[in-house]
Amino acid sequence: MLRYVLRRLLTAIPTLFVIVTMAFFLMRVAPGGPFNQERGLSPEIKANLEAQFGLDDPLWLQFVHYLGNLLRGNFGPSYNMPDFTVTELFAKGLPISVQLGASALVLALLLGSVLGTIAALNQNKLGDYTVIALATAGSTIPTFVIAPVIQLLFGLTWKLLPIGGWGDGAFINKVGPALTLALPQIAIVARLMRGSMIESLRSHHIRTARALGLSDWSVVVKHALRGAILPIVSFTGPAAAALLTGSVIVETIFSIPGVGRYFVDAALNRDYTLVMGTVVVIAIFTIVFNLIVDVMYAVVDPRVRYD
Amino acid sequence: MMRNMLKATVFATTMALAAGTFYTPAFAETVYNRGSAAEAETVDPHKTSTVYEADIIRDLFQGLVMHDQKTNLIPGAAESWTVSDDGTVYTFKLRKDGLWSDGTPVTADDFVYSFRRLEDPATAAEYASMLYPVKNAEEVNTKKGKPEDMGVKAIDANTLEVTLKAPTPYFLEMLTHQATYPVNKASIDKLGADWIKAGNLVSNGAYTLAEWVPNDHMKLVKNPKFWDAATVKMDVVNYIPTEDRSSAMKRFEAGELDSYGDLPTEQLADLKTKFGDQVRVGPYLGTYYYAIKTDKAPWDNVELRNAISMAIDRDFLAEKVWQNSMLPGYSMVPPGIAGYTPAMAKYADMPQIDREDAAKKILEKLGYTPEHPLKMEIRYNTSENHKNTAVAIQEQLKPLGVDITLLNTDTKTHYSFLEQKGNYDVARAAWIADYKDPETFLGITRKASGNNYSSYVSPAYEAAMDKAAAAGGKPEERMKDLTEAERILVDDVGNIPLLYYSFHDIVSSKLHGFDDNVMDIHPSRFISKD
Numbered sequence: 001m002l003r004y005v006l007r008r009l010l011t012a013i014p015t016l017f018v019i020v021t022m023a024f025f026l027m028r029v030a031p032g033g034p035f036n037q038e039r040g041l042s043p044e045i046k047a048n049l050e051a052q053f054g055l056d057d058p059l060w061l062q063f064v065h066y067l068g069n070l071l072r073g074n075f076g077p078s079y080n081m082p083d084f085t086v087t088e089l090f091a092k093g094l095p096i097s098v099q100l101g102a103s104a105l106v107l108a109l110l111l112g113s114v115l116g117t118i119a120a121l122n123q124n125k126l127g128d129y130t131v132i133a134l135a136t137a138g139s140t141i142p143t144f145v146i147a148p149v150i151q152l153l154f155g156l157t158w159k160l161l162p163i164g165g166w167g168d169g170a171f172i173n174k175v176g177p178a179l180t181l182a183l184p185q186i187a188i189v190a191r192l193m194r195g196s197m198i199e200s201l202r203s204h205h206i207r208t209a210r211a212l213g214l215s216d217w218s219v220v221v222k223h224a225l226r227g228a229i230l231p232i233v234s235f236t237g238p239a240a241a242a243l244l245t246g247s248v249i250v251e252t253i254f255s256i257p258g259v260g261r262y263f264v265d266a267a268l269n270r271d272y273t274l275v276m277g278t279v280v281v282i283a284i285f286t287i288v289f290n291l292i293v294d295v296m297y298a299v300v301d302p303r304v305r306y307d
Numbered sequence: 308m309m310r311n312m313l314k315a316t317v318f319a320t321t322m323a324l325a326a327g328t329f330y331t332p333a334f335a336e337t338v339y340n341r342g343s344a345a346e347a348e349t350v351d352p353h354k355t356s357t358v359y360e361a362d363i364i365r366d367l368f369q370g371l372v373m374h375d376q377k378t379n380l381i382p383g384a385a386e387s388w389t390v391s392d393d394g395t396v397y398t399f400k401l402r403k404d405g406l407w408s409d410g411t412p413v414t415a416d417d418f419v420y421s422f423r424r425l426e427d428p429a430t431a432a433e434y435a436s437m438l439y440p441v442k443n444a445e446e447v448n449t450k451k452g453k454p455e456d457m458g459v460k461a462i463d464a465n466t467l468e469v470t471l472k473a474p475t476p477y478f479l480e481m482l483t484h485q486a487t488y489p490v491n492k493a494s495i496d497k498l499g500a501d502w503i504k505a506g507n508l509v510s511n512g513a514y515t516l517a518e519w520v521p522n523d524h525m526k527l528v529k530n531p532k533f534w535d536a537a538t539v540k541m542d543v544v545n546y547i548p549t550e551d552r553s554s555a556m557k558r559f560e561a562g563e564l565d566s567y568g569d570l571p572t573e574q575l576a577d578l579k580t581k582f583g584d585q586v587r588v589g590p591y592l593g594t595y596y597y598a599i600k601t602d603k604a605p606w607d608n609v610e611l612r613n614a615i616s617m618a619i620d621r622d623f624l625a626e627k628v629w630q631n632s633m634l635p636g637y638s639m640v641p642p643g644i645a646g647y648t649p650a651m652a653k654y655a656d657m658p659q660i661d662r663e664d665a666a667k668k669i670l671e672k673l674g675y676t677p678e679h680p681l682k683m684e685i686r687y688n689t690s691e692n693h694k695n696t697a698v699a700i701q702e703q704l705k706p707l708g709v710d711i712t713l714l715n716t717d718t719k720t721h722y723s724f725l726e727q728k729g730n731y732d733v734a735r736a737a738w739i740a741d742y743k744d745p746e747t748f749l750g751i752t753r754k755a756s757g758n759n760y761s762s763y764v765s766p767a768y769e770a771a772m773d774k775a776a777a778a779g780g781k782p783e784e785r786m787k788d789l790t791e792a793e794r795i796l797v798d799d800v801g802n803i804p805l806l807y808y809s810f811h812d813i814v815s816s817k818l819h820g821f822d823d824n825v826m827d828i829h830p831s832r833f834i835s836k837d
Contacts, residue, residue: 030719030720031716031719031720031723031724032717032718032719032720032721032722032723032724033719033723034719035433036718036719036720036722036723036726037356037718037719037722038718038722038736038737039356039738039758040722040725040726040756040757040758040760041433041757042436042757043757044448044449044450045431045432045433045435045436045448048428048429048430048431048432048435048448049431049433051428051431052429052431080348081346081348081349081521082348082349082351082354083348083349083350083351083354083503083504083519084521089521092520092521093521093522148553148554148557151554151557152557155557155561156557156560156561159561162561162563163554163557163558163561163563164549164554164557164558164563165523165524165547165558165563166520166523251522252550252551253551253554254554255522255523255547255548255549255550255551255554255558256522256523257520257521257522257523258522261522261550268717268718268719269719270719
């Protein structure tokens with residue numbers, strides 16, 4: 001297993017290199033640059049800015065410099081927020097996105113699994129229909145609708161939560177955004193769980209377990225759940241990568257200072273270094289979480305071996 | 308046992324009292340939660356580029372002169388100044404009680420250093436041009452001169468002499484711009500790039516920077532060393548960027564924000580009903596216009612440009628598309644600059660129907676009819692309002708035989724295309740005043756300007772602008788010359804002014820000193836809260 005993990009981590013290096021290279025050159029293909037704005041700059045001032053950030057070098061040299069800096073763990077300065085380096089922006093924003101994403105993920109996995117199991121055990125009954133209806137609503141109502149509704153109800157009407165802001169990480173400030181992030185994921189997990197649980201409950205080994213007179217609890221939790229959880233495990237990888245690296249919509253509506261907003265803002269502002277930083281972070285999260293999922297597969301399902 | 312219990316009780320009581328002392332402030336802090344529509348990019352005055360940081364930098368630093376809450380020019384770091392008879396030498400007397408937040412005095416040398424830093428190409432200041440009227444400043448910035456040759460000199464610790472290239476009556480107004488504010492040399496020398504960090508930043512304004520969490524808040528605390536600290540009412544000013552404007556309105560309603568500077572115009576009517584006088588809308592020095600490619604056929608025909616401009620129903624744009632958050636515009640310079648009368652398009656007072664008839668006649672004369680339409684492309688940068696404006700114009704001009712196509716790109720692509728003088732017909736643009744003078748609006752259409760997106764070239768206009776510049780020492784004459792220059796520009800339809808901007812703020816009734824003004828600037832120093 002250890003060899004497998006090491007091998008996967010080593011193969012991630014060329015993958016990352018390809019991603020970084022593609023992102024670097026694709027960003028430069030996009031028209032406009034970091035210093036194009038409503039208020040046009042004179043050519044001299046623009047030249048000063050480009051010289052300051054090394055944008056006057058040939059593109060290949062800029063790429064070599066970028067790679068060199070990246071190897072030293074230096075993501076460079078943000079072009080749009082020159083008071084901060086990209087590393088500083090991530091150091092402030094990433095823990096916030098991770099906290100929110102992790103809360104949403106845990107909420108989604110726990111609630112989604114329970115709801116999905118309830119639906120499967122009550123197949124074609126009221127409980128099932130209720131869960132399916134909620135899941136359909138949860139996965140179809142967009143986040144930009146859920147978020148203002150939560151703000152309106154919990155913030156303005158009932159005055160239970162703040163409308164927005166991070167509040168230095170106060171619990172109460174996390175509830176709204178975490179719930180908004182979690183709702184669609186809960187719906188997905190519930191639907192996945194329902195399907196795989198129904199399938200698992202119909203399998204031969206469950207029928208055998210029932211025939212042996214095992215209690216319902218034991219059949220469902222000890223035997224059916226183990227098989228049913230596999231699709232959830234594979235869903236967790238990309239979901240974790242997406243949730244932990246922040247959501248543009250949720251962070252914008254709730255004014256959360258995470259890194260999700262940088263993904264879009266940096267691209268629109270042609271803040272090349274910040275875009276590259278976000279690409280690298282997402283790539284690393286995706287690679288790591290896919291690896292974790294594969295390892296968890298082996299843990300959950302004894303038939304899966306990587307040695 | 309008893310002894311131990313007694314000890315524990317005494318210890319617990321002491322701790323509780325100590326905690327109480329620590330957590331109970333000696334007086335209640337006055338906190339102003341100030342919302343803004345976007346995050347500041349920097350608080351370095353010499354790297355500033357957006358209006359979102361302008362208020363913040365104005366709170367942190369103080370220039371030689373400044374605006375009061377009604378945008379009247381008042382003394383800042385300088386308590387007085389004199390101007391030489393020929394209008395080229397300004398001598399500023401710095402106030403003796405002016406201190407940096409670390410307690411050291413603000414001296415003339417600080418300004419010499421700061422002015423040179425602004426022009427130093429290595430600083431790469433986007434607003435270096437703010438000091439271009441200073442002798443040799445432009446030369447330094449464009450690497451043609453040495454910093455020592457700049458027209459800025461410390462006569463003594465409290466006397467600064469600035470020599471201009473030519474009389475520039477709006478020079479003092481330019482000095483209200485945050486790019487011209489001083490920075491502390493000692494801390495830059497000592498801390499390098501870290502001088503700007505919260506906790507490190509040494510400034511000379513009413514506030515100092517205590518915290519900055521990007522996209523969350525920036526906390527400014529009252530600077531006890533500020534020369535006028537006694538009159539500063541707010542102890543803490545939190546700048547809170549709230550990009551989502553609907554959320555901002557909810558945060559305002561919930562009391563999380565005391566003011567917000569960019570309320571959603573599409574909800575203006577509802578917001579007025581809900582919040583009453585707390586919604587503030589009024590004239591703001593900004594012009595929304597369409598650049599038109601004057602050096603490309605058929606747009607090089609002034610008659611055609613005039614017909615297009617004349618036929619656009621600006622009242623409809625202002626009232627329906629922008630929900631009265633803009634005003635119909637017929638000149639490049641918006642109204643509101645004292646002593647200046649903008650030159651309006653001649654058809655400004657004509658009824659819309661007559662304008663359309665006149666435009667139709669011109670178009671027919673030029674051979675454009677619904678059967679043989681004039682092809683025209685409008686480019687605009689991404690925004691629902693820009694799109695709606697373009698769509699409305701498309702509909703307005705269709706019956707006159709103008710076949711309009713729309714092209715939307717993101718802001719960077721849009722302005723990069725305009726800057727490179729790409730092949731376009733008409734493109735959306737806007738100009739917001741950097742300082743309170745018509746020159747800021749008229750200068751952008753000059754031949755040499757990087758913002759001359761219409762590629763408008765007129766020797767008569769250049770001559771009129773030069774004449775106005777030469778009349779620098781005589782303000783009234785200069786204003787008249789500028790109006791004449793604008794008359795040439797408007798008659799030539801060098802671009803198509805469509806709308807004047809309005810400020811649209813929402814301000815809690817608890818705030819005082821947040822006075823309406825055409826620059827929409829509100830130094831926290833003058834604001835108090837019930």
